Amino acid sequence: MIIREITIENFLTLYGTQNIKFPKQKGASLSVLLGPNNSGKSSFVKALQFLLHSRIPGCDGDEMLAWRLVNNRLKREAVAGKTLQCRVTATFAYGDSELTVRRSIETSRTGDGATAFAPAKVIFSHRQQTSTSSKFVPDETGIIQRKVDQLCPDTLLEAFFFSGEPLNGRLLGGVKNVRESLEEYLSIRDWKQAAESARTISYSYTQEMASFATSSRELEQILNQEAAFQQKVNQLKEEMAKIQERRDESLAALAEKQTAILGIASQTELRESVVERNKIKDEIDTCQKKAQAARVNICEATGSSLGLPLLLPYVEKARRVLKHLTDENILPADLSSGFVDRVLQQQSCICGTKHTEKTKSAWQAYLKKALKADVGTRLASLEARLNPDAPNCIQVSCSEISSDLCGFIDTSEQCNSTDYDLRGRLAALDEKIATSPTEELNKLDKERRELDKQCESYKDKLRSIESDLKANESELKRKKAERGKIAVPKDIQVKIQILEARRTMASDLADLIDKSIAVLRQQFQQGLQQTMQDLYTDVVTDGTQATIDLRSLLPHVVKDGKTETNLGGGQSQLLGLAYIVAIAKLRNALHEQMNKFDIKLGVVGDQSFVLDCPFSGMTERYASAAIEALCRAAEQAVFLLHKEQWDLAKSYLQPKVSAAWGVHLHAPSQAISRGVKLDDHVFDYKGREVSLLSSLPPEANEVYSQLVALS
Amino acid sequence: MPNQTPQDIDLSQLDQLKDATPKNLWDLFVKAVNLHADPANVAGGDATKQTKLKAAIEKMIL
Numbered sequence: 001m002i003i004r005e006i007t008i009e010n011f012l013t014l015y016g017t018q019n020i021k022f023p024k025q026k027g028a029s030l031s032v033l034l035g036p037n038n039s040g041k042s043s044f045v046k047a048l049q050f051l052l053h054s055r056i057p058g059c060d061g062d063e064m065l066a067w068r069l070v071n072n073r074l075k076r077e078a079v080a081g082k083t084l085q086c087r088v089t090a091t092f093a094y095g096d097s098e099l100t101v102r103r104s105i106e107t108s109r110t111g112d113g114a115t116a117f118a119p120a121k122v123i124f125s126h127r128q129q130t131s132t133s134s135k136f137v138p139d140e141t142g143i144i145q146r147k148v149d150q151l152c153p154d155t156l157l158e159a160f161f162f163s164g165e166p167l168n169g170r171l172l173g174g175v176k177n178v179r180e181s182l183e184e185y186l187s188i189r190d191w192k193q194a195a196e197s198a199r200t201i202s203y204s205y206t207q208e209m210a211s212f213a214t215s216s217r218e219l220e221q222i223l224n225q226e227a228a229f230q231q232k233v234n235q236l237k238e239e240m241a242k243i244q245e246r247r248d249e250s251l252a253a254l255a256e257k258q259t260a261i262l263g264i265a266s267q268t269e270l271r272e273s274v275v276e277r278n279k280i281k282d283e284i285d286t287c288q289k290k291a292q293a294a295r296v297n298i299c300e301a302t303g304s305s306l307g308l309p310l311l312l313p314y315v316e317k318a319r320r321v322l323k324h325l326t327d328e329n330i331l332p333a334d335l336s337s338g339f340v341d342r343v344l345q346q347q348s349c350i351c352g353t354k355h356t357e358k359t360k361s362a363w364q365a366y367l368k369k370a371l372k373a374d375v376g377t378r379l380a381s382l383e384a385r386l387n388p389d390a391p392n393c394i395q396v397s398c399s400e401i402s403s404d405l406c407g408f409i410d411t412s413e414q415c416n417s418t419d420y421d422l423r424g425r426l427a428a429l430d431e432k433i434a435t436s437p438t439e440e441l442n443k444l445d446k447e448r449r450e451l452d453k454q455c456e457s458y459k460d461k462l463r464s465i466e467s468d469l470k471a472n473e474s475e476l477k478r479k480k481a482e483r484g485k486i487a488v489p490k491d492i493q494v495k496i497q498i499l500e501a502r503r504t505m506a507s508d509l510a511d512l513i514d515k516s517i518a519v520l521r522q523q524f525q526q527g528l529q530q531t532m533q534d535l536y537t538d539v540v541t542d543g544t545q546a547t548i549d550l551r552s553l554l555p556h557v558v559k560d561g562k563t564e565t566n567l568g569g570g571q572s573q574l575l576g577l578a579y580i581v582a583i584a585k586l587r588n589a590l591h592e593q594m595n596k597f598d599i600k601l602g603v604v605g606d607q608s609f610v611l612d613c614p615f616s617g618m619t620e621r622y623a624s625a626a627i628e629a630l631c632r633a634a635e636q637a638v639f640l641l642h643k644e645q646w647d648l649a650k651s652y653l654q655p656k657v658s659a660a661w662g663v664h665l666h667a668p669s670q671a672i673s674r675g676v677k678l679d680d681h682v683f684d685y686k687g688r689e690v691s692l693l694s695s696l697p698p699e700a701n702e703v704y705s706q707l708v709a710l711s
Numbered sequence: 712m713p714n715q716t717p718q719d720i721d722l723s724q725l726d727q728l729k730d731a732t733p734k735n736l737w738d739l740f741v742k743a744v745n746l747h748a749d750p751a752n753v754a755g756g757d758a759t760k761q762t763k764l765k766a767a768i769e770k771m772i773l
Binding site: 143144146147150187190191193194197198200201204498501502505506508509512513515516519520522523524526527586589590593594597598599600601 | 719720721722723724725728729732735736737739740741743744745746747748749750751757760761764765768769771772773
């Protein structure tokens, strides 16, 4: 979303009504707000944070204390009983739409003291336009706040409207934070909620089915059991997804830790050990995967053999019995309906007694029931499989099964033995690294070991849940098969069939959403990698490249194939800037491209960036690269700069700036002599000197600011 | 001044998933994610979303 206009009234140091209209233009719009230190540039960022997500600095989240945000001069001027109001109003553009929102604070003076104010009331409203008028309406349903959350999630607020801190210390510091933020940002959280809904609905259909089954106690019992298994399956799937997520998080944090360890170890003789240890860890993972695949193969080979090898000792005996039956003509080789016909044409039955009506009807029944199952063909096929010369004889099949099983067992044992050796080497390296004299390395390594343990424990949990899930799914299948055998009235059967189809649909839907989330994440990661390349690698000239860790989604810098772990302030700031621009840009692309699937993630449009002193710690080279990256990718960027940063970036920024304002500071003379450097307030803007400081008489206690247009 | 290149994101895997999914299930998926992401459903909360989704499932099958 792009800021079109913002009006700030009596908020923090900004006194009176301050209004900024940003220029509408095609392509990137770069604006600057220049001001001395402590003039209130940050109030601009805080105003946006307050407006969008009710961030109330210094009040511990207590809205009643929000009167503290009201401008001090206004508070001092107010007499007891006077109502005070401070508010921030802004119009944002997203796609072809606009949204105007306002958050205001109302309070009143209750006495003379500096803190004598009534509990504040914070109201969030939006502009409602009719054909004849426009008015601000409170957002009672929360729909507008939800819209704002979609446009700019709270978790990414500090990335897009950040106030001066180095980005890597805030946004990029926490794997969990980044993953969670992106989840909200990409609407994955909504998708997860949809999958949960689908599972709840699937279970509700199962319960509904059970309510129809009162006509048969047996049916009712089976349906109740089905419902219980279905619920268990749903619970296990949800639990599995949660643990998988936690494991991914821990693995991402582990990857981060390993990179940091490598960074420190590079300066010591332990580098080789750390590299070796990481290599061994990867080998152990590969080995475990191979062993797991072998175990799965063993299970599959055993299952698909249908217990054939267990029949081997009885093959000879069975062959003898069949031969005897055939020789004695008790069991003709072509046992079929023709055989029964022949028996019935005889005077006597095959047991020698004369046929009666009873024996004849027994043979008729046999013809109907037993021979329907094509016993003759089956017995013939069994006889063929017992023949040692036949290509598909049981002995040959058994020997193939046994050879496959031996192969899989060998692989599994080999993997176990390799795993044991690797773990021995890993333990030795762990010990060597743990006794390193570097305190920071020890600390990081300890944390790494904890994370490693955590990952292993998640892995074990996942394995156990998976086997539980399989068992419950197969029980559910068995119960469904059992239910099919129960005779139920037709109308009930139809109702149950409909509900069952709905249940399957709901449960397939939940699985499809889960799969789509995984696909979405993966494709976003790949896109991020590509975009970082455009925004970082192509603008720096030192041969370093930005890359994205696919697990943590965090950026790294690589040079000559090795991760650069000791980044300077400017380089890491540029990396952070490129990263936030990249995720904003990609999100917009993702939302647009989802339209072709008819998936509406909401129009978000381009993202605006408000950057308070973004060039901290940067040399001129990195500052110019950062401006270049923003020009390439950002539709709107507002720089809030004090003199030092303006002087650093001026030659690159000034030609690109489309609008400029100054934050004019009014301070009593004693405050100026105390805290404000005099040479800080004169800015050179497009060849003219602009002073942004006015001295007030000593009796004026309050420092306040107002905006002035420079262009 | 600006060098605004339209960003692209490769969604071929999602395309493949769509191709491998029966049409009615895919349509239901689209409905489900759209109604969960729609800010207009905030007021009703989860119960409203579930009721709407259940109605969509019923409609798909009938």
